Amino acid sequence: MDRQDHDAYDDPEAPFIPTLATKPRPTKGIKFSPKTICAALAAISLLGIGFLLLHQPSSYIETQNPPSYFAAFNSQSYLQGPPTQRFRDNLRNDTKYITSWTSAGWTNDVMTYGNLIYLALITERIPIIAKFLSSHIDPSEPPFPFGEVFDVPRLSQAIGTPLLEWQEVKDSESQVLDDIGCWSVWESVERYKEDPRPLINYLNTDISWTRTPDWVKLTPPDEIDDHASFWSLATLGFPKARSDNLGLPNRPSPQHHVSLPPDDHLLCFDLLYFIGAQRPWEWESDYSPAWRFVGQHMRWNASIERLADTHARRAMNVPVGEPTPPYISVHIRHGDFRDQCHGLALDQCFASLPIIARRVSEVQEELRTQKGIEVTHVIMTSDELDPEWWSEVRALGWTWVDYVKERTEEIYGKWYPVFLDAIIQSNGAGFVGTRGSTMSNLALRRVQTWHDGPTRIVQWGWPGADNH
CATH class of the missing domain: 3.40.50 (Rossmann fold)
Known part of the structure; x- marks a missing residue:
């Protein structure tokens, strides 16, 4: 259910890492030899290098090992x-x-x-x-x-x-x-x-x-x-x-x-x-x-977020052992939005894929100039059923999660494609969505707030709606 048809069925947070405050032990009166100090500094350096090697991020947007939270309330x-x-x-x-x-x-x-x-x-x-x-x-x-x-x-x-x-x-x-x-x-x-x-x-x-x-x-x-x-x-x-x-x-x-x-x-x-x-x-x-x-x-449960990351990695053909690359997530809603075209031909009502691609390019340019990140992967999520439309998505070099091929509903249940789409959208380095869709609006909020990512909303409903 989106804002235009409210009777129909539808459809900056920095990670908080708890720290334990401890009082430093008194050092007054304690003296260390130069040899001891050098040895200690060398040990600290080695430990620091080891820590960095062991804690390389597994992806651009970390989903594998979220911070642990002690239950604030039982x-x-x-x-x-x-x-x-x-x-x-x-x-x-x-x-x-x-x-x-x-x-x-x-x-x-x-x-x-x-x-x-x-x-x-x-x-x-x-x-x-x-x-x-x-x-x-x-x-x-x-x-x-x-x-x-x-x-x-x-x-x-x-x-x-x-x-x-x-x-x-x-x-x-x-x-x-x-x-x-x-x-x-x-x-x-x-x-x-x-x-x-x-x-x-x-x-x-x-x-x-x-x-x-x-x-x-x-x-x-x-x-x-x-x-x-x-x-x-x-x-x-x-x-x-x-x-x-x-x-x-x-x-x-x-x-x-x-x-x-x-x-x-x-x-x-x-x-x-x-x-x-x-x-x-x-x-x-x-x-x-x-x-x-x-x-x-309202951050994702760690288990379901890992599952979404697995699906996204397979969609992008990421080899095992390599980190999940940054990607731009796209959500294009058509479905019941057809009812709001009021007889207008769909190719005149909905934004075309070239128009959507222009918005994606804007997000890519913003990531390149403001963050120094080159993002080539694009993951499409949509309720569009036309195979020809999806062929055109593929021709743009973009990808999507094939839930049928993944047997997602069969293995996990019918809820999961909806959940995984939302999580994949939220973990884009940037996002492009559809005007009037609450799913797009929440994805936009999450990408902006959680990842400081650039976003765009595609206009539609009349010829040239997204001209700019």
Whole structure:
């Protein structure tokens, strides 16, 4: 789901290296002979050379050996114990929590959880993160744990707060139907919808929804837009605003038919994708608080990042034992964007490969002049299905990961091509993406922030859209 069609299913952080501070031992009164000093200096030199030889980087952008992170927070310290049959039995009375769910494409769901975690920070609550749902891939594919895609200990340490996953709270096999009251943001901001944002309820919860007050809307009431305000929603996590709005329309839970006020112990909302601080579509802006305080710290789980590096190396035919070379990643989205061409011929609507190649050349030139790096490898990621288009990509000397040949879905599951594409995009020395694609926008943010890489966005939608 991209910004132009929000009802469709879709789809600078320096590494923190912990150091142990130790007090230097006192040296007063200790004298060393010149011979001893020379011997010590020689030993230090040899050790330094050995260290450098043993620690040569395995690639331009290191993915093989990410820094180790001690868990800043033991999640079990914020629960009663192991997962329970009823989620409420596992919540501590001296702790407040917040949760929400997803119902869009995976990239948008990543942004939704970024928004949830930022809302947790400003309400001083502990976020509980549900698994990713596969509605946009294959509904039969099981939900995928957040912590198997993202490095949760590293994220937790970077933002200074613990994060919990739902499978830590409630037993995934539990058959107990839990009652809870939650806030429905969707009913307040989406003028053409009269129901909460639909959820795929694998957590076995029976939710009674209370509509949020109209003033949570970020934009003026007469403006057609679905965004709510971070701080307006945050007020509902505090006693005064909550109590003042308990009389708003409430929908009984669908199974037990009980009407419950929004829970205060576990603050919950139906959907937190359309949230902003100052204006809509804020993840596209350099000041975006959700990106700055959360999103940039959502680094990849080391195992899945190594897998992506392996796929990228094979696509570039890198010999075993040689480092992964720098490459430019490209993401060109076509797919359902065809619907936004409004009858215009596709070759007039979408940017041609020569136009995309011009943008790639600009990124190559910027890397050459500003970083002294000569980057010849280009990896394309796209949902385009036309074999002729891919032949033209090959004719440009570019490559891509052949997930069919790799048997990626067969070996790892249907989620993995989506994950690996995103990781490969994020680890480009530079990046070229598609206007309006949330996947391109996140890749651009990651390359800029994580690798200080040059980026470009290709315009499209009318003839000559990307002329410059």
